Amino acid sequence: MVETGPLDPSRGGGGRIDRVDDDEAGLFALVDQVRRIRALTTGGLFDTDLDPLTAQLREVADRLEAASASTERRQAVTWSTGDYVTNCPVVGRSNVLAPPIAFDILDDGTLRGEVTLGLEYQGPPACVHGGMVALLFDVVLGRANFHAGATGMTVYLDVDYRSPTPVLEPIVVTGRQVRVEGRKIWAQGAIHAGDRLCATAEGMFVEPGGLLLENRRRLAGG
Numbered sequence: 001m002v003e004t005g006p007l008d009p010s011r012g013g014g015g016r017i018d019r020v021d022d023d024e025a026g027l028f029a030l031v032d033q034v035r036r037i038r039a040l041t042t043g044g045l046f047d048t049d050l051d052p053l054t055a056q057l058r059e060v061a062d063r064l065e066a067a068s069a070s071t072e073r074r075q076a077v078t079w080s081t082g083d084y085v086t087n088c089p090v091v092g093r094s095n096v097l098a099p100p101i102a103f104d105i106l107d108d109g110t111l112r113g114e115v116t117l118g119l120e121y122q123g124p125p126a127c128v129h130g131g132m133v134a135l136l137f138d139v140v141l142g143r144a145n146f147h148a149g150a151t152g153m154t155v156y157l158d159v160d161y162r163s164p165t166p167v168l169e170p171i172v173v174t175g176r177q178v179r180v181e182g183r184k185i186w187a188q189g190a191i192h193a194g195d196r197l198c199a200t201a202e203g204m205f206v207e208p209g210g211l212l213l214e215n216r217r218r219l220a221g222g
């Protein structure tokens, strides 16, 4: 059972982590504009002719495609820089899927992030999609593990959906590592909307031995 006391959303005072602000290439700025468009197209209703805008976007997409490195090279970059977080689908500033959330780390290693999710993350009416809730947990638990010094791949993620998690309202996502036994790592998390508990999760992670290091070396060409 998840102990929600340490995951109290009103706790504060932490320092920001996993936040990369250096945007020399202008990629974060570009992705911010893509995110604005992404948010507006869900249920998209526009009081204008979309054809000319689509043509403009196609031109932009064509130019970016012509100038882009290959998928293989870009995948290598995500691992060779050691900078997984900028590409993460929850915290990554260069990943258009990411809201993105910024986490603070509290004195006891608990991670806390506040975010308002848009319509693009909606499942049931006015609620965040359950799969997105699970993704938020997988990432917050994984980052809590990383910052606690023992990290691994998710082998199970047990999510209890206790009340609806709202879209278009601030929610607080918390997570912390609770136990490590050899290669096995347990972490727990919670999502609140105000004082209301929306969901809790427990995950178990296993340090994958050489597997990920091998993949990382291969992808980074090292």
Ligand SMILES: CCCCCCCCCCCCCC(=O)SCCNC(=O)CCNC(=O)[C@H](O)C(C)(C)COP(=O)(O)OP(=O)(O)OC[C@H]1O[C@@H](n2cnc3c(N)ncnc32)[C@H](O)[C@@H]1OP(=O)(O)O
Binding pocket: 084, 138, 142, 151, 152, 153, 154, 155, 156, 183, 184, 204, 206, 207, 208, 209, 211, 212, 213, 216
């Ligand atoms: C570069 C390196 C960085 C590190 C990674 C961070 C990257 C972060 C990137 C972001 C990623 C974000 C997150 C993601 O998206 S992670 C992506 C989603 N997860 C996966 O794809 C993982 C798939 N699974 C595997 O590849 C293997 O299972 C691994 C490699 C993890 C372990 O296979 P391995 O053959 O090595 O280990 P083992 O089978 O001997 O098991 C070990 C122990 O665990 C116990 N057990 C296993 N499963 C369960 C279970 N369901 N319930 C309870 N217990 C379970 C098992 O009984 C054993 O216990 P014991 O007998 O020893 O007592």
